[in-house]
Amino acid sequence: MKMRALKLKRDWIHGWLLLMPALVFLFAFTHIPAITTLINSFFSTPRGRRSAKFIGLENYDRMVNDPVFWKVLWNNLWFAIGTIPASVGLAIVMALWVNEKLMGRGFVRMAYFTPTVLPLIAVANIWLFFFTPGFGLFDQITGFLFGWPASNYLGNPDTALNAIIVVTVWKEAGFFMIFYLAALQAIPVSLKEAAQIEGAGRWTIFWRITFPLLMPTTLFVCVNAVINSFRLVDHIFILTDGGPDNASALLLFYIYEVAFRFWETAYGATLTVALLALLSLLAIGQFFFFDRKVHYK
Numbered sequence: 001m002k003m004r005a006l007k008l009k010r011d012w013i014h015g016w017l018l019l020m021p022a023l024v025f026l027f028a029f030t031h032i033p034a035i036t037t038l039i040n041s042f043f044s045t046p047r048g049r050r051s052a053k054f055i056g057l058e059n060y061d062r063m064v065n066d067p068v069f070w071k072v073l074w075n076n077l078w079f080a081i082g083t084i085p086a087s088v089g090l091a092i093v094m095a096l097w098v099n100e101k102l103m104g105r106g107f108v109r110m111a112y113f114t115p116t117v118l119p120l121i122a123v124a125n126i127w128l129f130f131f132t133p134g135f136g137l138f139d140q141i142t143g144f145l146f147g148w149p150a151s152n153y154l155g156n157p158d159t160a161l162n163a164i165i166v167v168t169v170w171k172e173a174g175f176f177m178i179f180y181l182a183a184l185q186a187i188p189v190s191l192k193e194a195a196q197i198e199g200a201g202r203w204t205i206f207w208r209i210t211f212p213l214l215m216p217t218t219l220f221v222c223v224n225a226v227i228n229s230f231r232l233v234d235h236i237f238i239l240t241d242g243g244p245d246n247a248s249a250l251l252l253f254y255i256y257e258v259a260f261r262f263w264e265t266a267y268g269a270t271l272t273v274a275l276l277a278l279l280s281l282l283a284i285g286q287f288f289f290f291d292r293k294v295h296y297k
Contacts, residue, residue, distance in 0.1 A: 059270035080229040091176035124238035157247035
């Protein structure tokens with residue numbers, strides 16, 4: 001009995017030692033910065049010899065009455081609505097297609113995944129050429145085929161954010177496709193064959209068998225898609241710089257401007273707390289919503 005207790009204690013110690021490196025990095029780069037940011041949101045911004053002072057909820061009151069904050073928050077919500085369903089749905093369609101037997105399947109998979117491995121700055125510069133008024137690819141095509149005049153997609157407040165949504169969907173759909181492709185290949189072929197013997201069509205097989213078995217992957221992909229939709233900075237920095245008139249600015253880009261351009265670090269910390277709270281609520285909501293529909297093996 002004593003030897004058994006010693007063995008359990010030794011296994012417990014070995015287990016914690018194996019987890020220790022990951023826990024150190026998790027606390028050093030996630031939990032401790034989050035707590036520090038929360039504390040800094042209750043203080044003023046230190047300037048020169050003037051140290052930070054405790055100001056309570058003044059930063060939060062400023063945030064609530066900040067019209068730019070509400071504008072970029074609405075932009076971010078619209079951006080999430082535009083990118084998440086489109087990128088996830090497109091990823092499923094692409095995964096289903098490249099999972100079938102088709103000529104040049106390896107080349108098609110590579111073509112779909114290529115945007116994912118490109119640097120974000122390179123992607124933004126490629127699409128900057130596409131959107132260039134008059135000389136860009138889109139204006140060249142529409143002008144040649146339909147005779148339409150040049151359009152400044154990135155300089156128009158009505159189209160700037162939608163243009164960035166298109167770039168983001170193009171970039172992320174191939175990344176999510178890889179996860180769905182792996183999940184599709186893990187589904188037993190016998191399930192599909194049994195359904196076909198019973199006379200089920202392709203649409204019925206997808207909705208009754210394939211899609212329910214893809215729900216664990218869908219939960220993972222959706223959580224990542226939500227996080228990605230709230231952490232975009234690179235594309236905005238290159239394509240629009242948040243303009244015109246903050247029409248394409250997102251919450252994280254606004255945090256960057258406040259904290260590093262205007263050097264209002266305390267207010268930037270307050271905005272970061274709001275972003276973390278929003279992401280936490282969305283993640284928890286996703287787990288509660290999808291958990292009832294997830295089929296784990």
